[in-house]
Amino acid sequence: MNRGKYIVLTNNPLVFDKLEKTHEVIYLETTYEGLLREVRDRIHDGHLLLTHPLSGSVKPNETPYKSVLISAGKEEVDRRSLTIIENAIDACHKFQDKTGRYGESVLEDFQLIDWTLLESGLASADAW
C-alpha cells in the first residue's frame, strides 16, 4: 500500500470511521456541494484531483455524502482537475435538494454507497 500519496476529503462519517486510523482523511461537516468546493480550494492550491467528484449515479443533492481523493503533494494548478471540479459544482444546481428528508436507514445506505464508490477509487490508488 502506498498510503500518504493521497488525501481523502469526505463529509461521510462512515468513511472517516473506516479510514481514520490508516489514511490521511480530512473530515468536513458540510454539504455535497460544500465538499466539492473544499476540493476546488485545494486544487487551486496545487493538489491534483484523483477521483471523479461526480462518482456514482446517485445525484448530487439526492445523496448528502461525497468523498474525493486528491494528491498529497502539490504542484502547478492542474487545469484538467480544475475543469472537472468546476463542472461538477455547476452540476449540483441541476438537482433539487432532497437530503433533508431521509430516515436514518436511508442515510446509512447513502453512506455505504459513497464508501463503496470511494473504495473502488482507493483500490486503483493503492495499485500505483
Place this chain on the structure above:
Amino acid sequence: MRLEMGHIYIKDIQFASESKIEDGILYVSEEAVKAVALEDEKIKSVSFDIAKPGESVRITPVKDVIEPRVKVEGRGGIFPGVISKVDTVGEGKTYALKGMAVVTAGKIVGFQEGIIDMTGPGADYTPFSKTLNLVMVCEPIDNIKQHEYEKAVRFAGFRVATYIGELARDLTPDETKVYETCTIKEGMEKYPDLPRVAYVQMLQSQGLLHDTYVYGVDAKKIVPTILSPTEIMDGAIVSGNCVSACDKNPTYVHLNNPVVHDLFEQHGKTLNFVCQIITNENVYLADKQRSSDWTAKLCKMLDLDGVIVSQEGFGNPDTDLIMNCKKIEAEGVKTVIITDEYAGRDGKSQSLADADQAADAVVTGGNANQVVILPKLDKVIGTLDYVTKIAGASEETLREDGSLEVELQVLTGATNETGFNKLSAR
C-alpha cells in the same frame, strides 16, 4: 462468428400448474419458479406477478429487466461466467422469447429507484411497458449486507430467466435472424470499399450497485477489449447496476443492444461492422485515462474509419465519454456519441458535466430532469414506500389525488444511452 437468433413470440403469460410454452403462451408454474429463485439461501421469500401492457399497474422499485434466452447450438450457454460455465459464446444458435421480460424488483437500498408503468404517460417513456412482464419481488434474509442482497437478486433474476428460456429449447422459432461478423482479414477482402465501423460501449463500473459484468468479470477491472458483437446476444454482458433508472442498461438492453443490432442492419451494405469494443467508467481519473487511451489505441490498431460510442449513467461517465470521443477523433476515427442530458427541470442548465469540440456528432436520449405526472394506478407490484425517496422525486412527489410528480430519471430505461428509445431533445 455466425449466430442464428431464433425469435419466439410470446403473446401472453399465465400462471399454471406446469411451466411450458404453447402456441405463444407462456405458462408459468409459480411453485417451480419460486424454487428456482429460492435456491439462494440469502433470499427469504419471493413473490411472482404478471404485468401486461395497458394494465393499470406500476412496478417499483425495479432492479433489472431480463429477456429469457436459451442456447440450442454452439459453444457455451446463456450468461457465461454467471449462470453457464465460462466459454466463449456468440456462435451457433440461440432462441429468445420476444415480447416478454423477467423483471426483478425489491428494495436493496433505501433509495432504490426504478418505475415501470404499464399504462399512462409513464408508459410512453419506459420501453418495458410494451413487454409482458413476469415480475419477481425478492425479500432477503434478515441482517443481510446490501451488496450480498444485490448479488442474490441479480443471480435469482438470471436463474429464473434461464429457467424460462429453457422452456423454448425444443420449439421452432417464429422468425430467424442471422448475425455474422468477419475476421479482420476476411472483412478487408469482402468489403474493401466499405468504411470499417465498430461500436464502443462504455460499461458502468463505479462500485457497489454501479457494476457491470463481462463473462462474470467485474468491468472495473478490465482493460478495454474486443468482442464479437454476437457475444452480447448470449448474455456476455450483464447488469449489476441499480442506480439511475433512466439511463442504466438493464440486462435486457445488453442482450438486445440497439447499436449492435442497427449496425448489423447496415453490415455489408453501407459499412463493415468490424467489432464491439468494451471499456469502463471508473471513478479513478488515471483509470479513465488508461481506458480511453486503450480504446483509442484499439480503434487505431483495427484501422477503423468510424465508431459509435455509447454511455451509461450520469456525471462521472460524461468525462469518460468526452475523453473517449476526443482521443478516438484524434486518431482520425470519426465518432458519433450517444448520451442523455441533465439540463435541469427548466431545460436551461448545461446538459453534460464535460464537453469538447471534438464531440460534434451527438445523439441524445433526452433531458432526464423533465417532469412528468404519473397518475395513480390501480395496482402496485413491489412497494411505493420509497417512491418519495427515489432519484428525481421531490417533496411534492405524492400529490393529493394520488398521482406522482417525478422527473424522467425514475422511469426505468427512459433516457437510455444506447439509443434504445425514440425520445430526444433539442
Place this chain on the structure above:
Amino acid sequence: MVKEIERAGIPVVHICTVTPISMTVGANRIVPAIAIPHPLGNPALDKDEEKELRRKIVEKALKALTTEVDGQTIFE
C-alpha cells in the same frame, strides 16, 4: 474578437481584467490585468512606478506570445 484574430493565423494575447470572461470568449493566451478602469495602470502609483507596472504586464504578454500553449492558458 480574440478568436477572429487567432483564426486569421496571428498569435494573440488577451490582457483582461476579468479572466473568466477571457476564457469564455475563447482566448488561448491570457494575462490578467489590474482593474477595469485602468487595466494596465494604477493611478495610485507615481508615474514611473506605474509605467514599470505596465511594462511588467506587457513583458508577461510578450512572454505569453513566445510560449507554445496547448489550449487556454492564463499567464499569472
Place this chain on the structure above:
Amino acid sequence: MAKLKVVHYINQFFAQIGGEEKADYPVELRVGEVVGPGMALTQNFKDEAEIIATIVCGDSYFNENLEKAKAEILEMVKEQAPDIFIAGPAFNAGRYGVACGTIAAAVQEELGIPSLTGMYVENPGADMFKNQVYMVSTKNSAAGMRDAVKKMAPLAVKLGKGEKIGSSAEEGYMPNGIRVNFFEKERGSQRAVKMLIKKLAGKPFETEFPMPDFDRVDPNPAVKDLAHAKIALVTSGGIVPKGNPDHIESSSASHYGEYDITGVTDLTEDTYETAHGGYDPVYANEDADRVLPVDVLRDMEKEGIIGELHHLFYTTTGNGTAVASAKAFADEFSKKLVADGVDAVILTST
C-alpha cells in the same frame, strides 16, 4: 372562439415603400391593414388569428433612433393590445433582423405580450435575440417567405393561446438554449448509425446536442523571434484620438476605429481619450496608456526587445457591442493585420 389578435411589424421594404433610399421612413401604425407578408401569415393562420394592425418602420430610422423608435412602437402595440406580436420575417437583412429582434424582445419583456420573429440563422439579429424571443429559422432571402410563414403562423397561434411549445426541431424555431424533450421517429441507435454514415461520407449532419464551447480556435504557434516581430495593438477599451473623430459610439458600436500611431511614443491626456461608456473613463482619459500601452511598447521597440510596433491600432467599445458585429469587425481588421505582416497581437480589454 374569437380570433387571436395579432400586431405585425415590418420594414419599409416589405411595406413596398422603397429600398435603402427609404430606410429612414419613420414609424407608422396602420390599424386594420394587412400588409405584404401579413397576407401570407393571414392565410396560414387558418381563421385562428387575424392581423389587427401593421406597424411599418424604416430600418435606418429604427437603428439610428433606437430608443425613440422603440418607445413609439411599444406605445402603439400597447394601444392595440394584441394577443401576439410578430416581427418580420427578416431573412438575411441585417438591420431589419436586429430591429425585429429588438422590438420583439422589448414587446415581450416590457408589455408581457408573447412575441415571435423569424430570420436567417446568420442574420446578426439571430445571435443577439434568439435566446430572448422565439425566432423561426428562415432561408436567407425573401424567396423563403412561404416556408417561413408556414412555420411562423402556427407557432404564433400556439404562443397566443399559451399552449405548450415543443422542441425547436418540431416547431422550427432556432435553438434557444432551453432543452425540450420530444419523440423522434427513429430510435437513438438508428439515428446514430445514420449520423455516422453521413459523417463518414463527408456529408452534412446535424448534431442533436451542440457542444457548449464548440467554437474554440486552436492557439497559433508562439512567436519565435520577438526581436524581429511586428506587434500590433488592438483594444476593446475604446481608445481613440482626442475628440473621437470617427464618432465611435460609447456602446453598441456600429463601426471600429483604425488609427495611425506613427511617431507617437506616449498617449497623453491632450491627444487620446476613451469612447467607452461601460466604465469610469477618468483614468483612461488621464492617460490612455493605461488601456493601450503604447509608451511601454515604444520603449521596447527602441531597446530591440520587439522588432516593431505596428503603425496602426484598432479599437472598439466592448460594452454593448453585439457579439456578431464585434466578430464582423474583427474578421475585417484581422485580414488587414495579416496583409500588413503583423506577427502577433496584444489585445487589451477593460
